[in-house]
Amino acid sequence: MLQVSYIRDNREKVLERLAVKNFKQPxxxxxxxxxxxxxxEFKTKLDIALHESKFLSSQIPQLKKNKSPQSEIETILLQISVLKEQEPEFKRKVNYYAKKLDRLIVKLPNLPHKSVPRGKTPEENQIVLESGFKPILPTNSLPHWELAKKYNLIDFELGVKITGAGFPVYKGKGAKLQRALIAYFLDEAEKAGYAEVMLPLMVNKASGFGTGQLPDKEGQMYYVKKDDLYLIPTAEVPITNLYRDVILKADELPVKNCGYTACFRREAGSYGAHVRGLNRLHQFDKVEIVQVVHPDDSYRVLESMSAHVQGLLQNLGLPYRVLRLCGGDMGFASALTYDMETWSAAQQRWLEVSSVSNFETFQTNRLKLRFRNAEGKTQLAHTLNGSALALPRIVATLLENNQTDRGIKIPEVLVPYTRFEWID
Structure with a gap:
């Protein structure tokens, strides 16, 4: 959530940056x-009325002590009475405009960083770098959903039977590969200094509001009406909310947490060939990394988080590229986002596997997450998060890109976790 004082002092800049995000309600x-x-205005009127009423009331004992004329005392009492009558109306106005302001300001997205390119569609995202070599597969190569069936790794139809489309069942070596990736990602996050947490899979409205999912993404979240709870779309939500209403010490920064959770997204309106198999799911597994940092450090940290994700992709031997998202393709709460995509050799297309974002003070203003700076004053921290990594499309590209005549070769870094080198 943007700070009202910043909007007040920087109206033209706010409008200019919102235009980069193609915001439709300037x-x-x-x-x-x-x-x-x-x-x-009404806060000032209320403060003046309260102050004057208090001041006038304090004069009466002295007037009585001095035996001032009763008419003088009655005049003051009348003034106090008028002020007392005004106070409820001023309070009502303050309450009315405070609530209205809250309703309005939560509709404003975060302002994009100055480096964010203009654009409206994913095609206008800026390619920052491309790494690795795209494998050339034999003519009889298969997409991952057929490989999953051939080697009995994932049963999409059984998931439909149990729950519905978008809820796959992982089996045998498919389940073990899933578990191996989770453990590997968590171990690498720990090596990078992230403390692991295990988290609830449901959150309340305050948590969804704190990280910016509510009220922006209500339609994309699964909602448990009876309990007024939401299934998490990402571990970012509960991890970041660990620090809601917290004042940290400056020497506690940066705070670094990671966590594995299942994630749930309705993905309303998703259809077509590009959502086959693991390309788009309603339930999927993900390891998330989150940092709370000093504002002066957040863009350096963003680059380090991007490098961490890239290191995972390099270790898995996957060709990938990094995109700087244009204004029109960015999330509501983000100031700058890098997407990482891996190359799907069988589908001949790039698949998004991670987003790493800096939210600056947008989340911390909602969360009231602050730190005490060197001068002893409280200041809003910056928050960042990244997928490190989301599993479905990683599994898809691992299966597709590593298929051979013998079977599917497991990346070397995963073998200690899978305890097998081949899926055959």
């Missing part, structure tokens, strides 16, 4: 400023 900025003006 008038909302002026609605916020008008509401903020009225809120501050």
């Amino acid at each position: 008038q909302l900025v002026d609605d916020i400023l008008k509401t903020d003006f009225k809120l501050r």
